[in-house]
Structures are given as C-alpha cells and as structure tokens.
Amino acid sequence: DAKTTQPNSMESNEEEPVHLPCNHSTISGTDYIHWYRQLPSQGPEYVIHGLTSNVNNRMASLAIAEDRKSSTLILHRATLRDAAVYYCILRDDTPNFGNEKLTFGTGTRLTIIP
Amino acid sequence: DGGITQSPKYLFRKEGQNVTLSCEQNLNHDAMYWYRQDPGQGLRLIYYSQIVNDFQKGDIAEGYSVSREKKESFPLTVTSAQKNPTAFYLCASSIWPANTGELFFGEGSRLTVL
Numbered sequence: 001d002a003k004t005t006q007p008n009s010m011e012s013n014e015e016e017p018v019h020l021p022c023n024h025s026t027i028s029g030t031d032y033i034h035w036y037r038q039l040p041s042q043g044p045e046y047v048i049h050g051l052t053s054n055v056n057n058r059m060a061s062l063a064i065a066e067d068r069k070s071s072t073l074i075l076h077r078a079t080l081r082d083a084a085v086y087y088c089i090l091r092d093d094t095p096n097f098g099n100e101k102l103t104f105g106t107g108t109r110l111t112i113i114p
Numbered sequence: 115d116g117g118i119t120q121s122p123k124y125l126f127r128k129e130g131q132n133v134t135l136s137c138e139q140n141l142n143h144d145a146m147y148w149y150r151q152d153p154g155q156g157l158r159l160i161y162y163s164q165i166v167n168d169f170q171k172g173d174i175a176e177g178y179s180v181s182r183e184k185k186e187s188f189p190l191t192v193t194s195a196q197k198n199p200t201a202f203y204l205c206a207s208s209i210w211p212a213n214t215g216e217l218f219f220g221e222g223s224r225l226t227v228l
Contacts, residue, residue, distance in 0.1 A: 034217075041222070044157070044217070046217065106155060
C-alpha cells in the first residue's frame with residue numbers, strides 16, 4: 001500500500017495561513033489524495049481530496065506537486081477551531097475487492113496560537 | 115438526517131468478556147470500516163467490508179470479529195482474545211468504488227477494560 005509521511009506537529013498563529021505538507025513518494029497513478037481532520041474525542045471529518053490539479057473548497061485548498069509525490073493542505077486563515085490532527089491518505093481508484101485497505105498514519109497535530 | 119451511528123458511546127468490560135460494538139448507517143453506502151485509535155496515535159484499520167456478506171482483515175484484525183449481514187450494519191465484536199482492548203473505536207462508511215467518495219465517520223465508542 002502506498003504510504004504517506006507527515007510532520008508530527010505544527011504550530012501557527014491565529015488568522016495566518018497554514019501549510020500542512022504530506023509526502024507520498026510511492027503514489028500510483030490511480031491514487032487520489034484525501035485529507036481528513038480529527039478534533040479531540042471525535043471521529044475524523046473529510047476536508048478535501050484531489051488527483052492531479054489543485055483543488056479549493058470552503059474549508060481549504062489542496063496543492064498537488066506536478067510529480068504527485070507530495071501535496072500541501074492550505075488553510076487560508078487559521079482559527080482556533082482549526083486546531084486538530086490532520087491526516088493525509090491515499091485512495092485507490094481501481095474498483096477491485098480488497099483495495100480499500102485505507103491506512104491512516106499518525107497525522108499532523110496542528111496547534112493554533114491565539 | 116443521514117449519517118452513521120455508533121453505540122454505545124462508552125463501554126466498560128471485565129477481562130475475559132466479549133463485547134459487541136454497533137455501527138449503523140443510513141447513507142446507503144456499500145463500504146464500511148472499523149478503526150482503532152489509542153491515545154495520541156493515529157487510526158489503525160481492524161476490518162473493512164466492501165459489500166454485504168463479505169469483509170476483509172485490516173492491519174490489526176487479531177482478537178476481533180465482524181459480520182456484514184445487512185448493508186446498513188457492520189457490528190464489531192471485541193473478543194477475549196484481544197490482549198489490549200482498551201481503546202477508542204471508530205466506524206466509517208463510504209460509497210464503493212470510492213475513488214472520489216469521502217469517508218463518513220461515527221462519533222466513536224470508547225471501550226475500557228477493567
């Protein structure tokens with residue numbers, strides 16, 4: 001399974017942009033890049049996903065490197081509510097049985113400084 | 115409202131007892147997943163199912179069992195064979211094939227073995 005690597009923790013000041021990196025050097029052509037975040041004592045929630053092109057939604061932006069071996073989740077203006085653990089995972093596009101072994105790493109714990 | 119429901123939210127068990135955690139979804143999703151999370155750690159996949167009457171082992175299936183008799187239900191049994199069952203358990207569901215689909219998580223079940 002293709003794996004992802006993220007920094008264990010990051011800090012950012014409130015109301016400033018945050019760039020959360022993710023390395024996935026063994027990504028395959030059929031892997032989508034997904035980001036989730038988890039608040040304390042809650043289940044993770046979906047943030048954004050993409051394949052090749054950069055993506056924007058109301059929560060964040062996803063910048064994907066041209067070679068797809070890395071990506072960056074961008075929170076444009078961090079608030080205290082953005083303090084969470086952020087996970088970057090890969091999802092295979094191929095509809096084969098057994099390929100949905102979705103693996104989450106330890107993620108990046110984002111701390112927002114007031 | 116559509117969503118995924120886990121019960122109970124908190125559960126205490128004596129050593130040597132089996133316990134079953136419930137996971138129900140009304141999203142009409144084909145795929146369902148069980149994850150385990152230990153304090154300060156990421157999510158580890160226990161079992162997953164892409165279709166009714168079929169399921170696959172994840173990375174840490176030993177000491178756990180599941181069934182998928184109905185599309186909307188994916189209960190997890192923590193057996194007495196699981197050596198360290200105290201953890202936060204998360205259930206998730208998704209459309210399948212799910213390349214662009216997001217995972218929807220329940221609120222989790224926190225199991226404590228006394």
